[in-house]
Amino acid sequence: MSMINNELNRNPLQAVDPEVYTTIAAEQKRQQENLIMIASENLVSRAVLEAQGSVLTNKYAEGYPGSRYYGGCTYVDQAESLACERARQIYKAEHVNVQPHSGTSANMAVFLAVLKPGDRILGMDLSHGGHLTHGSKVNISGRYYQSFSYKVEPDSCLLNLEEVRKTAREIRPKLIIAGASSYPRLIDYDGFANIAREIGAVFLVDMAHTAGLVAAGVHPNPVLCSDIVTATTHKTFRGPRGGVIFSRQKFAVSIDKAVFPGLQGGPLMHIIAAKAVAFKEAQLPSYAAYQKNVLANASALSEALIDLGFSLVTGGTDTHLVLVDLRNKKISGMEAEKLLERAGIIVNKNVIPFDPKGANNPSGIRLGSPTLTSRGMKPPQMREIADLIEQAIAGRNNGGSLARIKQQVDSMCSEYPAY
Ligand code: DSN
Numbered sequence: 001m002s003m004i005n006n007e008l009n010r011n012p013l014q015a016v017d018p019e020v021y022t023t024i025a026a027e028q029k030r031q032q033e034n035l036i037m038i039a040s041e042n043l044v045s046r047a048v049l050e051a052q053g054s055v056l057t058n059k060y061a062e063g064y065p066g067s068r069y070y071g072g073c074t075y076v077d078q079a080e081s082l083a084c085e086r087a088r089q090i091y092k093a094e095h096v097n098v099q100p101h102s103g104t105s106a107n108m109a110v111f112l113a114v115l116k117p118g119d120r121i122l123g124m125d126l127s128h129g130g131h132l133t134h135g136s137k138v139n140i141s142g143r144y145y146q147s148f149s150y151k152v153e154p155d156s157c158l159l160n161l162e163e164v165r166k167t168a169r170e171i172r173p174k175l176i177i178a179g180a181s182s183y184p185r186l187i188d189y190d191g192f193a194n195i196a197r198e199i200g201a202v203f204l205v206d207m208a209h210t211a212g213l214v215a216a217g218v219h220p221n222p223v224l225c226s227d228i229v230t231a232t233t234h235k236t237f238r239g240p241r242g243g244v245i246f247s248r249q250k251f252a253v254s255i256d257k258a259v260f261p262g263l264q265g266g267p268l269m270h271i272i273a274a275k276a277v278a279f280k281e282a283q284l285p286s287y288a289a290y291q292k293n294v295l296a297n298a299s300a301l302s303e304a305l306i307d308l309g310f311s312l313v314t315g316g317t318d319t320h321l322v323l324v325d326l327r328n329k330k331i332s333g334m335e336a337e338k339l340l341e342r343a344g345i346i347v348n349k350n351v352i353p354f355d356p357k358g359a360n361n362p363s364g365i366r367l368g369s370p371t372l373t374s375r376g377m378k379p380p381q382m383r384e385i386a387d388l389i390e391q392a393i394a395g396r397n398n399g400g401s402l403a404r405i406k407q408q409v410d411s412m413c414s415e416y417p418a419y
Helices: 002-010 012-016 018-033 046-052 074-091 103-114 161-171 189-199 211-215 249-263 269-281 285-307 333-342 370-374 379-394 399-415
Strands: 095-097 120-124 146-150 175-178 202-206 228-232 243-247 321-325 348-350 364-368
Touching: 012 018, 018 399, 046 269, 074 095, 074 211, 074 243, 074 269, 095 249, 103 175, 103 202, 103 228, 103 243, 103 249, 120 161, 146 161, 161 189, 175 189, 189 202, 211 285, 243 249, 285 321, 285 370, 285 379, 333 348, 333 364, 333 379, 333 399, 370 379, 379 399
Parallel strands: 120 146, 120 175, 175 202, 202 228
Antiparallel strands: 095 243, 228 243, 321 364, 348 364
């Protein structure tokens, strides 16, 4: 142990494990040298990184602040209480649980709290923009529960609440889920809440993608009209990788019991401390400005792509993401993802509603503005990037054109450092 301590004091990671050190350094370089447009990713602050990498990782703290199964919890109790108090204030929530390890864990805890195996749930179809944990047949949510889905309209690709209402009345689910992973428009949470009330269902919103926009007040707050809200803290929210659950007081005990001891053991106290830091950052005026820029950038990107002849699902965006239907460009989502990566632009292939090619080789790509906005980019840079995407796709058989695009990407990346 003393040998390890000496190494740690000198130059910890590089000395103890040069392979992992080199891998992390390479990943840091990749994040700096590429335009990262994965809609669900972001760049955390150095303060969040520091809390995540802290000695709080050493502590076991099964239970909740003031009621733990281990001694020595004074300081981790403080960290968790700060996280809960800040989160409650930001989202005006009656109750919050900051222990879920991820968005998926948060959703599973809600199911465990309010459903019995075999109960009916109704969520957005995965191939229309929903999430795996909202009832997909390959996920526990579609295997342990009877899952049903609502879809978007064939022409507009928009949600139609009258259709959702019809399906809900027919199915009579115990739980209705609103929220999406690749739906670029605002969701009418009040409308969903009315449907849930009409049929006596519990109403869950999964705001994993938009939690940051909500925290800054630039998107409506679903906590006000729903029974339970789940979120991740690492997407638009710009905190550490993890999950969180907000609920009405009447669900507080069952949700806390579902998270621990129902699904998880020891909470990740270093991550919870980092969540507390991110909740503090979300209360700064600069955070609201950041989230406004996230929206302005996605909107500028969407307009520029339309001007360049791209077809966007729903014709635009109200959020941080844009879903591009590439069929008119005669390139698949997978080919576009690989091609753009060679140019230094990182996106993900994505299914589009009614995709004729299916989920394994989908027809679209999903682009997001959060990471580039964290680097300080603004609408003029979004227009420049839209141009680069168009040039890469149009000149895909021309190696020289891709090299020129990569040079432009390099110069933008140096002008807007990730850290
Ligand atoms: N993987 C996340 C996303 O990219 O949307 C959802 O869990």
